[in-house]
Structures are given as C-alpha cells and as structure tokens.
Amino acid sequence: MVPIGPYGTWPSPIDAELAAGRDGSPDFVGVVGEEVWWTEPRPTEGGRRALVRRRADGDTRSLLPAPWNVRTRVIEYGGRPWAAVPRGAGGPLVVFAHFPDQRLYAYEPDGAGEPRPLTPLSAVGQGLRWADPVLVPERGEVWCVLEEFTGEAPTDVRRVLAAVPLDGSAAEDRGRVRELSDGRHRFVTGPRLSPDGSRAAYLAWDHPAMPWDGTELILADIGDDGVLEGARPVAGGPGESIAQADWAPDGRLLFSSDRTGWWNLYRTDPAPAVSPSSHPADREGAAVPLCPREEEFGGPLWQLGRRWFHPLENGLIAVIHGRGATALGILDPESGEVVDAAGPWTAWGSTLAVHGSRVVGVAASPRTAAEVVELDTRSGRTRVVGRAHDDAVDPAYYPEPQIRTFTGPGGRDIHALVYPPHHPGRAAPADELPPYVIWVHGGPTSQVPLVLDLEIAYFTSRGIGVAEVNYGGSTGYGREYRDRLREQWGVVDVEDCAAVARALADEGTADPRRLAIRGGSAGGWTSAASLATTDVYACGTVIYPVLDLTDWSSDDGTHDFESQYMESLIGPRADLPGRYEERSPITHAERISVPFLLLQGLDDVICRPVQCERFLARTAGRGIPHAYIAFEGEGHGFRRADTMVRALEAELSLYAQTFGIDRPDVPLLELKK
Template identity: 70%
Template sequence: MGSTPAELPYGTWPSSIDAATAASHDGSPDHLGHVGEELWWTAPRPAEGGRRTLVRRRADGTEESALPAPWNVRNSVMGYGGFPWTGRTGAHGPLVVFTHFGDQRLYVVEPDAPDSAPRPLTPLSPVGEGLRWCEPVFAPSGEEVWCVLEEFTGEEPTDLRRVLAAVPLDGSAAEDRTAVRELTDDAHRFVTGPKLSPDGTQAVWLAWDHPRMPWDGTELRHASITPEGVLTDARTLIGGPGEAVAQAEFTPEGALLAATERGNWWNLHRVDPASGEAVNLCPREEETGGPLWKAGMRWFAPLEGGLVAMLHGRGGNALGILDPAAGTLVDAAGPWTEWSATLAVHGGRVTGVAAGPASGAEIVELDTVTGRARVVAAPHHDAVDPAYYPVAEERVFTGPGGRDIHVHLYPPHHPEATGPAGTPAPYVMWAHGGPTGYAPCVLDLEIAYFTSRGIGVAEVNYGGSAHYGKEYRERLREQWGIVDVEDCAAVARALADEGLADPERLAVRGGSAGGWTTGASLVCTDVYACGTILYPILDLTGWATSGTHDFESQYLEGLIGPLAEVPTRYEERSPANHPEQVAAPFVLLQGLDDPICPPVQCERFLDALASAPGGGVPHAYLTFEGEGHGFRRLDTLVRSLEAELSLYAQTFGFEAAGVPHLELRTAEQR
C-alpha cells in the first residue's frame, strides 16, 4: 500500500521536473524523408544555440547527425519556414540539398564523400533580407533542384516576390543570381514547392494571394513539363476563394490527389488533371488536412498499389491507411493519439512523428503489410518518473450563446502530494498561437512543470481553432479579441464554478496570437490575477501597417476586418490603447530578433502603461538576444519558465523554492 499523499500548499509541491529538464525536451523531430534505404529528418538542439540538425538513420538502424554545429537546417520562407531539404543516392552515398538558417542559402553535401564539406548552390543578395529557398526537389533531368524562391526586392518586409525556380547542382549559381532559372512568373503572391509526376511530365503546386490566408482559399496549379525542363500550359485545376487546398501530389501510378476543403472539412480527393473534376475518396466529417502554416506540410502520402496513408480526425490526427477501391480506412494501432503533418513512405512502410498523452514526439514506422507500428527513431524516454506527468482530460465547455469550447484539462498531479483539503487549485488558461492553430493533447513537460507543482493548466482550443471544422474555425472571423477572450474566460469561470479552480488564483498565458489573447484578456476581463505574455501582438494598427512579415501582413483583414473600413475597431481592441484597464500583474517575454511580432509591440504597450496612473500594475519585461518568434535556446527556455513560475508564486501567494525571484515593478518604479 502506498503512503498517504502529504497535504501541501498548491505551487509548493516538490517536483523532479525542473525548468532545465522541461526546456531540454522542447521541440520535436520534423521533415521526414528517405534517401535510398536511409531515413532522414531534422531534430532540435536546444543546448546548441537552438539549431536544428539533420539526422540520418542508416539501414542498420544506427543514427548520427549528418551536419555538425553551427549548421542549422531551417529557412524563413513565409516567415515560419518551409521543408528545408531533399536527398537522393549519389556516387558517394547520400547527396543532400538543404537550407542553412544563418544565411538562408541552399547547400549540397555528400557526407560520405572524401570532401564532405557543404557547398553553396545559391548566392547571397544585398537587397532587403535577401534570397530564401524551401521545398527543394530534384528535377526530372537530375541536374537541378526545383524549389520555392522568395526574393526580397526592397527593404520593407513586404517588398518581395515568390516564384518556382530551378537551381543547378553544379554550383554555378552560388555567386551568380542569373544562373537561377525561374520556372513560373510572380503572378501569385504565394506559392508552394512543385510536386512532380512519376514520369516527370507534370507538376502541381499551390498558389494564393493577399488578403487570403492559405486556409481561406488556395489554387491547385498544374503545368506540363517539356523535355527541356520548362513548365508550360499552367492553369488552375481546383480551388480559389472559399476553397482551401492544403496539399496535392501524385501517386506512384500517376494519379493526382489533393486534400481540399469543399464544405466544412478537409477531405482527400482524386483530381483529373485534364478536366479538374474532383472525387471525394473518403467523405467524412473530420479533417484530412489543416492550416498550411509552413510550405511542405504533409497530411497524406500515396503508397504503391493505390493505398494512401492519411492523417484524419477531429481535434487531433490519427494515422490511417485508406484503400480507395474498397472504401476502407484502417488506423495504425498503438498509444499515439497525435501524428504531425510530416509523413514519409518507402515501399510499403509509412513513417511519421507521433506522440500521446504519456509520450513525447517520436518517429514511428507503420508496416502496411503486417499492420505493425513501431518506434524506429527518437524514442521517448521518461526524463523523470512518469508518476509526475499530468493526466489529461478531454472536456467540452459551454461558452456565450451556448457554443462549444474544446479544452484539454490538466489538473494538478503529484504522486506524493495533494492540496489542502477542500481548497481549489490555482489554474492557468493556455491560449495557443495562430490563432488558426490548435493545442494537441500530448505530453508536454512545460505543462508538467506546473501541474507537478500544484498548478492546473487548461489548454483552450477556443473558437477559431483548427481541427474542428471550418465552421468552428470561422467563429473568429472579425471576432479576434472577442471570441478567444470570451472562450478562455468562460472555461476559467466554469472551472471555478465546479470547485476545481480557485477564482482568486486564475491566470492566462500564451505566445504570439496567444500573447494577444492574454493581453486582451487582461484588458477586457477581471477574471485573472496575472498573465504571462510571450512574443505578442498588442497594437493591431501598428502590426497591420508594416509591423510584421509579408505572410501575415493582411491576416487581420479577416480576423478584425478591413483596416480601411473599420479603423476604430483596430484601435478599440488593441491592449496598447487601454493600459489603464490592466489591473493584474504580468510578465512580457520577447525575442529581440523576432520579425513576426517584433519587440516594438511590447515597447508600445509598456510606453502606454507608463502613462497610466502610478505607472500601471507591477510587471516585468524580459528580452532575449538571438531569439526570434518562439524560443529555441536552452537558457532562454529555462529563464522563461522560471520567470513565469515566479510570477505565479508572487501573485498566488506561495514560495517557489529554487527559482530566481522575478522582480515586478511599475513603470514609475523603473
């Protein structure tokens, strides 16, 4: 029999999950692909300056990093980056083309060759932020890689063009921009990388234009490829305003498949390249597709013989194998409840990145012949006793007007401690970014960092979140700062009414769009005792007028309304314009190299706060050099978590042992 848990004040429970442990497990594998018999992917390295390395798993199962520090296999196409590498078997084994984040150039490397140093394939540019590349694929000739070229034409974040381009593998374009051959014109503001037919005679890609975001509507473009490697007869097959094609590619037999949203759900369709006729292969009221935040996301992968591996579900992604001819869909067995939109196939095997409520992201292979699924790389290892992990609860709360609010609830959990009898726990509402995103129900040691100390977490997939259908996502249209704020507050109040949460010890936190929701919540409600705001949007007008990168520069047209028509709406909803209404202390956490939500957003808010009576509420502002949008470095992640816990300790009234004290001051005291 186990001992009776000790009654300890919430927030003070002794936890083996310290900030360094949580931070060292931040990030997950991504960008899977095969080079011959080898599996390759990118992996995070928080302790190495936050870079992403390229990992190879040899045919014998051994793993190694193919590129040492400081090589960083990322790019900044569309701000968030696109698929950063491709590979094939060459004369000396693998031949890999990749993008390096430091200079955004394409490089080629043969790691098993005598001279294995990466060689640049593309030039630098002195204009604006230069040249960027993503989604490389080998051309039919084998002598080029075809990819997305994002080219800056001026100094402003929106001074750029995007085309499909051909880069020679011989390195002749490394110092010569004219050696890069453009495959398309720049008639469309945004394009994704080309997907080629098996016989090399056809190419498809996605395109869209401002003010649409890719989940508002995209076009599936199709072109023929001449023997000389020229794209001809380019035309739109399906899509347009109101129809969002999320992914398209050819099967090994040459059929064209696309995940497109014709109605309330993304479903998988077969598309006739000649007529554009689209047939739904698996009509279901669930998603096979999602918001295209990064070029190269892959929700389905065709297999030989007509089968298709596809992610599907509501509020999460399961991996299934679809047989279109038989009309059957069989899911992979195992403990994984969430699969990332990065699938790779080789023969009859499907490989993906999967996680579950008790396991972090790991690389899983499904053998479609035997039906067996197994972890083949990046296996989850319990960094601490799993008894400290939170136990997730899937809840649906009721918001204003009776609308549903989907929530992952993580009550405080500890194997040897409990809160004082009859006392509700402090809770933090977590607002995810996007806001067209969602929070998956998987093990997150950052959540466990708080729950194992006696602080509950509610991840709120507020109205506007993805993976619950288009109608749910569209709740946020012109309602950002209202629906998201109301939904988070409704969950907080409901938890308090149920006696689970202490109404005097509620907090809200979020990053990026979640930072906006947090800031707006502190201005518009009196629900919260404090808030943690990470790399936020706080001044809508400033953000909409050259205050962010090109991809999201007109995002607010849908989230708030056209600036030219409703300028007062932008002013009224911006937290920076209402500092006097902030009554709860907060901490602001900001990367100084963030091009998406730049530091000026925080600075305007703090300047406004300084004009409030007494300099406003106590707060702290922590900035981090070398960090962009979303933190990647180990020391930054540790400092951020500890600062957040210190804020809660001071506000909720407990001692955070071993955590540096966060100094909170009013603007007048600074």
C-alpha cells in the same frame, strides 16, 4: 500517508532545464534509399535544427555538426528545408537550407568534402530564401520555392518556383537560377512532379487570403527544356482551401480540400486541359471524394511542404486524419475504408514519408514526447525508429489530461484539454482549490494537441493546473468552427478562454481568485486582451505578442505572409479603422490592474519588440507590478535552452508571488511598479 502541502508548493523533479532540453519535435521526415532522415531541435546547441540520419542498421547521428542549422525562413515560418536522393556507391546527395545565411547547400555526407553553396548571398539582408526542395537529378537541378526580397520593406517580396543548378554555378550568379513560374501569385508551394515527369502541381494563393481561407491547385506541363507551360487551376478558389496535393502512382492527382467544410481527400484525372479562365465551380465535378467524413484530412499551411497524406506504390494512401486528435491511417481509395495504425499516439505531425510498404511519421501521446514512428502496412506493426521517448523522470509525475467540451456564449461548444495538478507523493489540504493557468495557443488558426509537454508538467507537478483552450477559430473541428473567429479576433477567443476559466471555477475545479492566463504570439494577443477587458484573471504571461493592430498592419509592421491576415480576423481595414484601434490591447493598457510578465525576442520580425516597448510606456507609473524580459538572439518562438529556462522560471515566480505560494527554489522575478 501522503504528505499534505498547499497547491503550488510541491517539490518536483521536472525542473526548467529538463523541460527546456526536451522542448520541440522532430519534423520533416524523409526516406533516402533504405534510410530514414528527419530534422530535430537542439535547444542546448544554440537552438539549431539538426538533420539526423538513421541508417538501415539502426545507427543514428546528425549529418552535420554545430553550427549547421537546417532551417529556412521562407514566409518567416519556414517549411521543408531539405531534400536528398540515394546515389548507389557514392552515397546520398542532400540539398538543404542553412539558417544563418539562407543559402542552399549541397552535401555528400559519405564523402570527405564540406557542404558547398548552390545559391548566392543576397544584397538585401537574407533576401534570397529557398524552401520545399525537390531534387531533379536527371536535369542536374533542385526545384524549389524562391522568396526574393526586392526592397527594404517586409512586403517588398516576390515568390516563384525556381530551378537551381546542382553544379554550383549559381553560387555567385543569381542569373543562373532558372525561374519556373511567372510570379503572378503572391505565394506558392514547391512543385510535385508527376510519376512520368511530364507535369508539375503546386498550390498558390494571394493577399488578402491566408492559405486556410482559399488556395488554388495549379497544374502545369513540363516541356522538354524543363520550362513549365500552360499553368492552369484545376481546383480551389477564394472559398476553398486546398492544404496539399500529390500524385498517385497511376498519374491521377490527389488533393486535400475543405470544399464541404472539412479537409477531405479527393482524386482527379487532370489529363483534359482546362482553360485558365474556367471558374473553380466548373471544375468540381471532376473531383471524386475518396473518404467523405466530418473529419480533417488536412490542416493549416503555416509552413511550406506540409504533408497530411502520402500515396503508396500499391495505390493505397497513408493519411493523417481526425477530429481534434489525429491518427495515422491507411486509406483504400476504391472502398473509402481507413484502417488506423495501432499504438498509443494521439497526435501525428503533418509530415509523412513512404518507402515501399512502410510509412514514416512523427507522433506523440499524453505519455510520450514526439517520436519518429514507422508503420509496416503489410504486417500492421508500428515501431519507433527515431527520437525514442525516454522517461527522464518517473512518469508518475506526468499530468493526466482530460478532454473537455465547455459551453460558451450563445451555447457554443469550446474544446479544451484540462491538466489538473498531479503529484504521486503530495496532496493538498481538503479545503483548498488549486490555481489554474489558461494556456492560449498561437496562430490563431492552429490548435493544441493531446501530447506530453514537460512545460505543462513543470506546473502541474508543483500543484498548478493548466487548461489549454482550442477556442473558436482553432483547427481540427471543421471550417465552421474555424470561421468563428472571422472578424471576431479579440472577442471570441477572449470570451472562450474566459468561459473555460469561469467554468472550472464554478464547478469547483479551480480557485476563482487564483486564475492566470498565458500565451505566445496570437496567444499573447489573447492574453493581453483578456487582462485588459475582463476581470477573470489574477495575473498573466504575455509572450512575443501582437499588441497594436494599427502598427502591425502597417507596411513595415510585420512580415509579408501575415501582413493582411487582419482583413479576415478583424475586417477590412479601409472600412473599419476604428475597430483596429478598439480591439488592440495597447489601446486599453491602462485598464490592466493585475501583475503581468512580458517576454520578447529582440530578433523577432513577426511581432516586433517595439510593440512591447510602447505597451509598457502606456502602463508606466500606474503601480501595476510587472516585468519585461527581452532576449537577444531570439526571434518568434524561443529555441535556446537558456532562454526557455529563464522564461519558465520567471513565469512560475510570477504565479508564486501573485497566488501567495512559497517557492524559494525558484529565482525571484523582480516585479516593477
């Protein structure tokens, strides 16, 4: 017989150290000659991102030892931090951004030298940042996005396309950096050069729009002197989000646009010059849809250099597409047919690379963590070529996800992934219902993928269920679903999470007295707002949250990228100042009557620690059990293994104390009143 034990008390081999050590995903894949390269997290090495090289013979190793950290801070969320080219007998040349000083470095990994800086240090902190690089060896340059701070405020910043000489002459001289664009746009992505090298395409947008609201696809001619000339919009506009652009081998331009309400793929011949004054609507006739579907062939551009499609030399196009879950497919642009790659994967990251007939991406499934996967388009075969998943514990302990659609207020659909408690060697008493934690993703313009997450397994294998909610505003379900959150942040997200929690209780899946909520960043906002405005939850975990909109929207309240995000999520601040105060969880802190845990990185410049401190001051003296843990050296998103271990164990201790679960194997979280 299977031993019986109360929910939450089950023993599990998935401890916090294991979950932390397996956190994160490989990313930003590339093909360099016959080799596959990518970045990957190293939580046990101070949270750095390593650049990994897989040679043609399968030998795989990090290019650089710790503390080299291949990561950029452009728009704070970063983007593609490296580019490389093969160079025959001399070996490849790679250019990368190093996180601590944000300089670009050049490195010949097959040589004997060390990385050499290409860009200078800034006089304003890390005020010179670089992202989304493209090597242009025939000009002796690397072209990329330059983010340059001009003052002390987070919004004192400009962004342009720039050319950095590869000879190192700009390492001490900012004047040697050649600016390629005129700075008329607040945000730009890195350039994509046409096959003949005569034109460059890039995306641009301006406040108050976010890139999933409206972007423009800009085309410019490249003069003989390497100057961009005649920059002009060829697609996009205030109500159209273009997520990516790239060139087909025949010189036609491909782009992913949501003009129909879904990010679909289009092709246009940009040869005819277009007047800069033309209205975007006048240009739509030139774009041909390649596979019109109510599916997404793109996503939110939280980081520069994201790829949802990649053209192949034979004219076919590798695409990441889907509705909710995603697949890697090969699109024939002439017939509009897509053939998906075989395999178990249910979520593909927004990164692709191509070499001949082979496509490389990053994929995961409910039984496997993220892996680097290669598809041979000729044979149709797939294989894992990097970061191969290995089961550190018996996979019988992994949770069994359920893809659910719940009904919210007004009959609206709410998408969610439900992970019931699961243990191969334990069962609960027949008359007991399990506790559940509602997990709220960040963004909020983002989504939770259907993948193996050992942090979820950490709870489910102990007998605590998890429900991840893709509330209204999440991506993956079309623009209409995404736009549900316009001016409704703090309303729709809170309502949708509560509706899922109540539905689980009403159907007898979850114990209505033992429901919790947790989330980080925008998810921290929703968690805090839920504790303050509903009576659904017995406790909550709030991680590096937004708590005070009035402060967050001030000139120095957060970083530039999201500094006007509230204009769409809440409404125009100039017209609705009262709404900003009314929606903020800090305004209603005195209404919180249940225990909570607050986790914060002290180096966070996106959601600053001062908001947590003010929030705690509002709750002081009210007798509500709570804990606040602030982590030195952590920013927005925890990356160090020791931080993640402490945070995860503290969260479990909160639930154990609140739900009446005996867990002597977890350090006791001291709850103050």
